[in-house]
Amino acid sequence: MADEVILLDFWVSPFGQRCRIALLEKGISYEYSEQSLAQKSDLLLRSNPIHKKIPVLLHAGRPICESLIILEYIDETWSDKSPLLPFDNPYARSCARFWADYVDKKLFDSQTRLWKLKAGEADHEQAKRDMVETLQTLEKELGEKDYFGGDVFGFLDVVIVPFVAWFYAYERFGGFSVEEVCPRLVAWAKRCRERESVSKTISDPEKVYEFALYLKDKFGAK
Amino acid sequence: MASSKPKKEFGNMTDASGDELKLLGVWDSPYVNRVQIVLNLKGISYEYIEEDLMNKSDLLLRSNPVHKKVPVLIHNGKPIAESQVIVQYLDDAFPNAGVLLLPSDPFERAVARFWAVYVDDKVGSPWYTILFAKEREEKLEAAARAISAMETIEAAFREKNAAEGAPFFGGDGIGFVDVVLGSYLGWFRVIEKMIGVRILDAARTPLLAAWAERFEAADAVRGVLPDDVDKVIDFLQTFLH
Numbered sequence: 394m395a396d397e398v399i400l401l402d403f404w405v406s407p408f409g410q411r412c413r414i415a416l417l418e419k420g421i422s423y424e425y426s427e428q429s430l431a432q433k434s435d436l437l438l439r440s441n442p443i444h445k446k447i448p449v450l451l452h453a454g455r456p457i458c459e460s461l462i463i464l465e466y467i468d469e470t471w472s473d474k475s476p477l478l479p480f481d482n483p484y485a486r487s488c489a490r491f492w493a494d495y496v497d498k499k500l501f502d503s504q505t506r507l508w509k510l511k512a513g514e515a516d517h518e519q520a521k522r523d524m525v526e527t528l529q530t531l532e533k534e535l536g537e538k539d540y541f542g543g544d545v546f547g548f549l550d551v552v553i554v555p556f557v558a559w560f561y562a563y564e565r566f567g568g569f570s571v572e573e574v575c576p577r578l579v580a581w582a583k584r585c586r587e588r589e590s591v592s593k594t595i596s597d598p599e600k601v602y603e604f605a606l607y608l609k610d611k612f613g614a615k
Numbered sequence: 616m617a618s619s620k621p622k623k624e625f626g627n628m629t630d631a632s633g634d635e636l637k638l639l640g641v642w643d644s645p646y647v648n649r650v651q652i653v654l655n656l657k658g659i660s661y662e663y664i665e666e667d668l669m670n671k672s673d674l675l676l677r678s679n680p681v682h683k684k685v686p687v688l689i690h691n692g693k694p695i696a697e698s699q700v701i702v703q704y705l706d707d708a709f710p711n712a713g714v715l716l717l718p719s720d721p722f723e724r725a726v727a728r729f730w731a732v733y734v735d736d737k738v739g740s741p742w743y744t745i746l747f748a749k750e751r752e753e754k755l756e757a758a759a760r761a762i763s764a765m766e767t768i769e770a771a772f773r774e775k776n777a778a779e780g781a782p783f784f785g786g787d788g789i790g791f792v793d794v795v796l797g798s799y800l801g802w803f804r805v806i807e808k809m810i811g812v813r814i815l816d817a818a819r820t821p822l823l824a825a826w827a828e829r830f831e832a833a834d835a836v837r838g839v840l841p842d843d844v845d846k847v848i849d850f851l852q853t854f855l856h
Binding site: 443469494530 | 690
């Protein structure tokens with residue numbers, strides 16, 4: 394079909410989950426295609442030859458790569474409902490983009506180091522400090538708002554919310570309480586989970602922790 | 616007759632609509648230069664404030680507390696940081712100021728954004744390593760990665776833009792990817808002097824070499840990119856101690 398939407402994804406990927414949440418929020422029907430990262434499919438390699446990574450959104454056969462770029466593409470293409478970015482507020486748009494960039498620079502990197510590095514080592518201690526600082530910064534940015542965008546669930550909420558399933562793993566690997574570090578963020582996470590698009594999409598924290606243990610076993614520092 | 620409008624202060628740079636724009640920058644930063652080029656393309660006037668990165672101003676620290684970096688654009692008192700965010704902001708906030716950097720079609724926008732991210736990731740990160748790594752080996756390895764990225768970008772330009780007869784990544788005019796990649800052109804000359812490696816080499820990437828000449832000849836670009844290689848190298852030394 395000409396307008397077919399396919400998402401090449403991997404079940405636990407927070408980047409893929411961003412796209413799934415956006416598609417659900419907009420009521421777009423699409424085909425979910427689970428990818429093997431160990432043995433990449435021809436379709437994935439053809440669709441994202443440069444990075445060979447998921448997520449990739451295929452719309453009418455054309456690939457869009459990189460989760461933040463996919464989110465903006467979804468927002469701009471299906472602009473008639475549920476805007477993710479406020480269309481009439483350039484400054485709010487720039488804030489959302491700035492913080493999305495911050496999340497992609499800091500959060501994923503810190504979480505990777507938390508599971509990858511050996512507990513007790515200096516670099517692991519640094520990873521833990523970096524993670525706490527990142528969560529505190531996001532807590533401060535959220536402030537008293539219901540959502541990162543204000544009163545309405547939007548772009549930045551979609552960008553961050555898949556990572557809440559990883560909070561349990563942060564606690565296990567980092568030996569700290571996420572709720573103590575960022576109580577408002579935890580309350581925001583609960584609020585977001587009440588949305589169907591989020592509760593249907595984000596992973597079970599236990600499964601995430603198991604997956605992180607598997608990664609640690611396979612790729613972690615010995 | 617008393618006017619309710621505030622008196623326009625001498626030295627207060629505003630554009631025709633009364634907007635106040637300040638750009639906090641460092642003269643040889645590619646990330647600052649690309650914002651300057653975009654402001655020139657859009658014909659928007661602004662006040663440029665040179666920052667001393669060894670002694671950051673209160674204004675900079677207040678305006679970008681998260682990263683404490685330049686460029687920061689301050690529009691009517693509101694700060695915007697991260698160069699690619701700033702460029703997209705300028706498109707959103709000044710839609711009628713001549714040129715738009717991003718195309719209007721969502722798919723083409725996604726393609727432009729993809730390549731902009733690719734450039735800063737695969738050319739920009741090596742650039743940083745070449746400047747600040749201690750060992751020459753590290754610098755050379757970074758340069759090799761940047762060269763590989765340039766070859767990938769050349770192929771993309773050949774398949775798309777050259778195939779359409781377009782002089783720029785943005786088509787007939789300079790666009791988002793042009794300003795992002797173009798902002799490193801002054802530094803490619805500096806790097807050649809620093810480590811004897813050409814990141815941009817007409818023998819390897821002829822289309823990009825020709826594109827670079829066109830880009831640097833544009834009115835909006837002239838005078839922005841650093842062209843005194845020795846001055847840049849001297850300035851860099853102040854950060855290496």
